[in-house]
Structures are given as C-alpha cells and as structure tokens.
Amino acid sequence: MDLPRSFVVRERHHRIHNPIDEVKLAVLGRALQLRPGTTMLDLACGSGEMLCTWARDHGISGTGVDISTVFVEQARTRAVELGVAGSVTFVHDDAAGFVAAEPVDVTACIGATWIGNGLPGTIELLERSLRPGGLMLIGEPYWREEPPDEAAVHGSGIANKNDYSDLPGLVESYGKLGWDLVEMVLADRDSWDRYVAAQWLTVRTWLDENPDDELAPDFRAELDTAPLNYVRYQRRYLGWGVFALRKR
Template sequence: MDLPRIFTIRESSHRIHNPFTADKLAALGQALRLTPGTSVLDLASGSGEMLCTWARDHGVTGTGVDISTVFTEQARARAAELEVTDRVTFVHSDASGFVSQEPVDLAACVGATWIGGGVDGTVELLNRSLRPGGVMLIGEPYWRQDVPSPHVATACGAGGPDDFLVLPELIEQFGGLGFDVVEIVLADQDSWDRYQAAQWLNLRRWLDDNPGDELAAEVRAELSTDPVRYARYQREHLGWGVFALMAR
C-alpha cells in the first residue's frame, strides 16, 4: 500500500503537496481562529506540514493519515523538527476508509477528494469523524473560467470539463450538501508556480542522478512537456482553494 514512485520523485522537496505556500497555510490557520487543544483529523496528510505547523503555532493536536510511506516518514521527521511529537501522530494507512475513534473539532482533506470518490463522498467521510458544530476543510480544484474544450480540460489534468466546477458552482455544491462555507483561502498563480515549477527541478535532479532507472524515460518525457502544458493551459484555467464548512 503506497503511492506510485513517480509521485514521491515529483514532489520530493515539497513540504506542502498542493498549490499553497507556507504563508497561505499560515493564513488559513489564522482565519480559522484555531485555539490550543483543537483536535484535528487530516486525511491524505502528505508530509504533515499543516498539522505540524498548526501544532507549533496554535497548539492543536491531531492525527494525519496518508498512503505514502515516504511522505509519512517526512511528516514524522517534521514533527520531531518542530518539537510537536507530543501533539501530532502520523499513520501510514489508506485514508479512504479512515474514521476517527473520537469525534474531532476539525476534519480535513486538503487536495485529495479522490479518497471519497469526489467532493460528495469526501464530505460524507469527513463528517463521520466530525463533532457537532465542528469545522470541515476541503481542498479542491475549480475552473477559473469556463473551459472552452475537452482538450483544455485534459491538458489541465482533468478527465474532462465536468470534473471540476467554476468557483461559484463549487460553493453552491457545498450548500447543496447541507454545509455553510464559512472561510476560503485560495491559491493564486504565484503559489501555483511555486508548487508546479518546484516539481521540474525535482524531476531534473532525479534524472541526472538516476539516468538508468526504469522510470527515467517517463521522467524525461514529463520534464520535456510539462512546463509548456502548465503555462499554456493549467496556469490560466485551473484554480485551487481550501474551503471551511460547517453543517447547517
């Protein structure tokens, strides 16, 4: 049970595995008005930056769950680095079926709604761990504008135009599921650049060090095409944000 190796190669230097900068992650924590002792469940927690920095800065406690052995070890190392191992725990497991034994104050899936088969299923999954009156965080892509063609959608990494919604429709979707949107923090093009372009240096450094690896041809092909694809399509059309929800 693990992520395919290409994912950990691509994001080997990343502490945040989505288009958020450290400043935006900090802004989200401040916007949520977190208080010491807030209990958090973070599904698909990656390298643990959200839980670890919020434990340091706000005194939250919690558990992160991720399917990647590499990212889980990075999360544990980050917790040790920030001296918050007494507050946060990281579990290597499939987050798609994970429910907290005790209800939590904040349940999050920031950028991995495939664990629930999409937004609807992920909201249902998180709600099973959330205490009444708690806050849910969903990180999700959205179209910055109406997508002109299926080709543009697939070039942005989607299966088609219907994979994502434009921002107002995504917010309406949350309302249709019975939740109020109580905060949003959105990525911008600069933070997208930092997330996406950092992958290219990771890929190039890995390729230079591993020219004979079985993944070398795949990495070379991605590095040759991804910067142009990103600049031509994804940067202009795809947005991303974290949405804080409370049940009505």
C-alpha cells in the first residue's frame, strides 16, 4: 500500500503537495482562528506541513493519515524539526474510509477528494470524524475560466471537464450538500508556479541521476510536454482553493 513511485519522485522535495504556499497556509491558519488545544484529523496529509506548522503556531494537536510511506516519514521528521512531535501523529494508512477514534474539532482533506470518490463522498467521510459544530476543510480545484476545448481540459491535467465546476458552482455545491462556506483561501498563479514548476527541476535532476531507470522514458516525455501545457492551459484555466465549511 503506497503511492506510485512516479508521484513520490516528482514531489520528493515538496513540503506542500498542493498549489498553496507556506504564506497562504499560514494565512489560512490565522483566518480559522485556531486555538490551543484544537484537535484535527488530516486525511491524505502528504508530508504533514499543515499539521506541523499549525501545531507550532497555534498549539493544535492532531493526526495525519497518508498512503505514502515516504511522505509519512517526511512528516514525522518535520514534526521533530519544528518541536511538535509530541502534539502530532502521522499514520501510514489508506485515508479512504479512515475515521478517528474520537470526534475532532477540525477535519481536512486538502486536494485529495478522490479518497471519497469525489466531493460528496469525501465530505461524508470527513463528517464521520467531526464533532458537532466543528470545521471541515476541503481543498478542491475549480475552473478559473471556461476551457474552450478538450486540449485545454487535458492540458490542465483534467480528464473530464465536468469533473469540476467554476467557483460559484463549487460554492453552490457546498450549500446543496448542507454546509455553510465560512472561510476560504485561494491559490494564485504564484503559488501554482511554486507547486508545479518546482516539479520540473526535480524531474530533470532525477533524470540526470537515473537515466536507465524504468521510469526515465515516461519522465522524459513528461518534461517535454508538461511546462508548455502548464503555461498554455493549466495556469490560465484551473483554479484551486481551501474551503472551510460548517454544517448547517
């Protein structure tokens, strides 16, 4: 049980595996008015940067769950670096279906709603671990502009245009599912750059070091096309944000 090796190689130097940078992550923590003692469950937590920095800055505690052995170990190392290893725990497990033993104040799935087979299922999963009146955090893409054709859709890294809506449609969907949107922090193009463009140097360096690896042909093909697709399509058309919800 693990992430595909290609994904781990591509983002091996990332602390945040989404298009939100450390500044926006800090803004989000302040916006949520987190208090010492707040408990949190982060499903598909990646390398644990959100839990670790919020434990340091706001005195929260919590558990992160991720299917990647590499990222879980990075999260544990980061917790030690920031002096919060006694406040946060990281578990190697499949986040799909994971429910906390006791309800928590905040549940989160930032950029991985496939764990619930989409937005409705992920919200339902997160609610199972959330105390009444608690906050839920969802990280989700949306169309910044209407993609004009299939080339723009696929060049944005999306298989099906209808998998996502525009921002008003996404916000409307939260209400239809019975949740109030109470805060949000949206990625901008700079934070998208730091997430996506940083992968290119990582991939190129890895290729230079591993020219005969079985993944090398696919990574070479990716590096031939990914930068142009990103600047031509994804950077323009695809938005992303973290949305804080409270049950109606």
